[in-house]
Amino acid sequence: MSRTFLGLPRTLRRPDDAGAVDEPFGAVPHPQEPLRWGDAFPAAAKQTLKNDQLRRNLGHATQVIRTKRAAVVGEVPDWEALRDAGSAVKQQVMAQLPDLLQQLEEQVTARGGVVHWARDAAEANRIVADIAKAKGADEVVKVKSMATQEIGLNEALADEGIAAIETDLAELIVQLADDMPSHILVPAIHRNRSEIRDIFLARMGDAPPDLSDVPRELAMAARAHLRRKFLSAKVAVSGANFAVADTGTLAVVESEGNGRMCLTLPETLVTVMGIEKLVPTFDDLEVFLQLLPRSSTGERMNPYTSLWTGVTPGDGPQEFHLVLLDNGRTDVLADEVGRAALHCIRCSACLNVCPVYERVGGHAYGSVYPGPIGAILTPQLTASTGGVSGHHDPNASLPYASTLCGACYEVCPVKIDIPSILVDLRAREVDADRSKHGVDPWKTAMKAASWVMADGDRFALAGRAATLGSGLGGRDHAISVAPPPASAWTRSRDLPAPPRQTFRQWWAAEHETSPVETVETDGPTSEEDDR
Amino acid sequence: MSEARTEVLARVRAALGQTGSGTTPSGRVGAPPHPEPVPREYRAAGEHAVGSPEVLEQLVDRLVDYKAHVHQVAADALPATIATLVADLSEPDGGMARPGSDRSVRVVVPAGLDDAWLATLPAEVDVVRDSREDPTAATDLDAVAAVVTAARVAISETGTIVLDGEPDQGRRAISLVPDVHLCVVRAEQAVQTVPEAVRLLGAHPERPQTWISGPSATSDIELDRVEGVHGPRTLHVLLVGATP
Structure with missing residues (x-):
């Protein structure tokens, strides 16, 4: 059954909505909180791992992008110097943030823009909705933006009777399928071409009935579908990749031209930007406009980059609003280790190389920021509501969604040491958890181990006792379900079955000396005797 | 609006350990950062002349x-x-x-x-x-x-x-x-x-x-x-x- 897409997102379902049943595209329900979807990572990952199609799609896409990125990064002789500069510029930005923000505000205002400040998502959404209403718009066109995903702008506008039309191809696919994004750069990365064709045929009213699954044809269908929207839209909403403090210049980096359409044709433009997206000077763009495209889409340069400063009389929107968003960023900034997460330029290279992301997909992270960067950013952004501390918050499990292999750090264009931040967040989560329990099982176990290991006889005895567990392992010598308290471990990992013999027993048998009991642990001398 | 501006800037200052500016929403006051100077070792120009x-x-x-x-x-x-x-x-x-x-x-x-x-x-x-x-x-x-x-x-x-x-x-x-x-x-x-x-x-x-x-x-x-x-x-x- 095909339905006509009339512009208003069909439904923006939330978990507590009754009757959310018909989900032909297997979409995830729209969460109440874009940074906290519900399930903790282990439970969510268990579900997504069952989806073979998802894993095939992701495996293919991440493989393609890794190869492309490696090729275009390899041809830049000064890549490491650019990373060093990018990292240091971002450190400078964080250290001077109050001054730079005020400088940006001054410059944008001087060039005819209006600057708004938003403490949280609700405040930012309110500002955007009020501007759209003041313009009499019941529809806004949108450039793909992580900041507006993060604040749930589309849902908030829908509540006010304003339809937000996503114009980026991948965002359009996600919106038509009533799905949630699963990647920072390519939100529909979990969909393959034939799924996308099916979504277009079912949900895009003006899709040609003989639409094939050739990517070019799919792109053409999106072009035709959106053109009328671009030409008639009164208000556009965008994010920003960079804002230059000393000139008030904003930059949006894109591929399709949908960004240019939104930034150029409507009379009013509203840009929502996290307070960390600054660079101090215009010249600093020379670093980031090299780092970003090669890291994100694996291109030497993305097809289109737009830079604008306030309002240009006679060219482009004649009304420009800039919304500076905190929404948890200051909590991240307060963390001496974790604040480096704010250096992120949203390239998504860390997602594409992550062995965990490649298998579980973006939805398992339960946040609009998935992958390695999401695992450090989401808990910190939600710190004021419990994101970092304790098992009660699903976001506290995110720092464990990693093997700590370090591939994310290797590819990060601004050298965010994601593994170190993950470890730091894990430590914090453990500390917070420990302080909540009366009896600390960890401390108790360590105390017991210390008593056993302090005496040779006790240690030998403990070793022989452990061999009794050798029968618990299956054919692969792994214990998948152990009795308590070891069950806490085997809930999420296998435990290797203990060997049938301790090392002492093996030594004794090999050397046919007296039984282990008589070999006293008096150090090197007994070894010397054996030689 | 100006209230939000004042508060966001105060939070940023608190996050950077500037005393007297209150705390961030989770009640923190951060340590002052020590940023490294920006190394500009990358190429400022190519080896070939303009229009060559x-x-x-x-x-x-x-x-x-x-x-x-x-x-x-x-x-x-x-x-x-x-x-x-x-x-x-x-x-x-x-x-x-x-x-x-x-x-x-x-x-x-x-x-x-x-x-x-x-x-x-x-x-x-x-x-x-x-x-x-x-x-x-x-x-x-x-x-x-x-x-x-x-x-x-x-x-x-x-x-x-x-x-x-x-x-x-x-x-x-x-x-x-x-x-x-x-x-x-x-x-x-x-x-x-x-x-x-x-x-x-x-x-x-x-x-x-x-x-x-x-x-x-x-x-x-x-x-x-x-x-x-x-x-x-x-x-x-x-x-x-x-x-x-």
Whole structure:
């Protein structure tokens, strides 16, 4: 059954909505909180791992992008110097943030823009909705933006009777399928071409009935579908990749031209930007406009980059609003280790190389920021509501969604040491958890181990006792379900079955000396005797 | 609004350990950061001179790689090349429009474009001159077949052309809505690296800039690059003064 897409997102379902049943595209329900979807990572990952199609799609896409990125990064002789500069510029930005923000505000205002400040998502959404209403718009066109995903702008506008039309191809696919994004750069990365064709045929009213699954044809269908929207839209909403403090210049980096359409044709433009997206000077763009495209889409340069400063009389929107968003960023900034997460330029290279992301997909992270960067950013952004501390918050499990292999750090264009931040967040989560329990099982176990290991006889005895567990392992010598308290471990990992013999027993048998009991642990001398 | 401004700035200061500014929403006061100085060891310029044969060769290679059509022309051959490309638009099979037919071609140009470039356009071509003072409506631009503009600077390493909205390049909308973009780049405008271009553009950061690297494209379907989405699907780059 095909339905006509009339512009208003069909439904923006939330978990507590009754009757959310018909989900032909297997979409995830729209969460109440874009940074906290519900399930903790282990439970969510268990579900997504069952989806073979998802894993095939992701495996293919991440493989393609890794190869492309490696090729275009390899041809830049000064890549490491650019990373060093990018990292240091971002450190400078964080250290001077109050001054730079005020400088940006001054410059944008001087060039005819209006600057708004938003403490949280609700405040930012309110500002955007009020501007759209003041313009009499019941529809806004949108450039793909992580900041507006993060604040749930589309849902908030829908509540006010304003339809937000996503114009980026991948965002359009996600919106038509009533799905949630699963990647920072390519939100529909979990969909393959034939799924996308099916979504277009079912949900895009003006899709040609003989639409094939050739990517070019799919792109053409999106072009035709959106053109009328671009030409008639009164208000556009965008994010920003960079804002230059000393000139008030904003930059949006894109591929399709949908960004240019939104930034150029409507009379009013509203840009929502996290307070960390600054660079101090215009010249600093020379670093980031090299780092970003090669890291994100694996291109030497993305097809289109737009830079604008306030309002240009006679060219482009004649009304420009800039919304500076905190929404948890200051909590991240307060963390001496974790604040480096704010250096992120949203390239998504860390997602594409992550062995965990490649298998579980973006939805398992339960946040609009998935992958390695999401695992450090989401808990910190939600710190004021419990994101970092304790098992009660699903976001506290995110720092464990990693093997700590370090591939994310290797590819990060601004050298965010994601593994170190993950470890730091894990430590914090453990500390917070420990302080909540009366009896600390960890401390108790360590105390017991210390008593056993302090005496040779006790240690030998403990070793022989452990061999009794050798029968618990299956054919692969792994214990998948152990009795308590070891069950806490085997809930999420296998435990290797203990060997049938301790090392002492093996030594004794090999050397046919007296039984282990008589070999006293008096150090090197007994070894010397054996030689 | 100003209340939010005051509070966000106070939170930022608290996060940076500036005392007396309260705390962040989770009740924290951060430690003051110790940023390292910015090392600028990266290349500020390429090894090849502006407009040198090496730079032009690389620019052409990169543009072609992104499926742009490159025409290397001598300055005096430019009007004829533009005329030919525009004439080709009228008939999908490449023939000329019949005189008097309604198959005339509309082309939009910025008001400040060099008139000599259009001197040999076929008579049935309807030229729309656009300016900030006399802008063409977006819906009218949608009925225009092509746009002809100049450029500010080109970057060879990335195959990028930058327009900065000056009178010979025009409003951003005119190089966006029409499906075919004829962009004239002079050889001496081609630099090798991104920093060279940024420093040149930094002289007028207030000008609206559009950086163009090939025709519009998307990688949103299985991360395969497909050319031609919302921006011009065909990009002709006319490189003037380069000996092919």
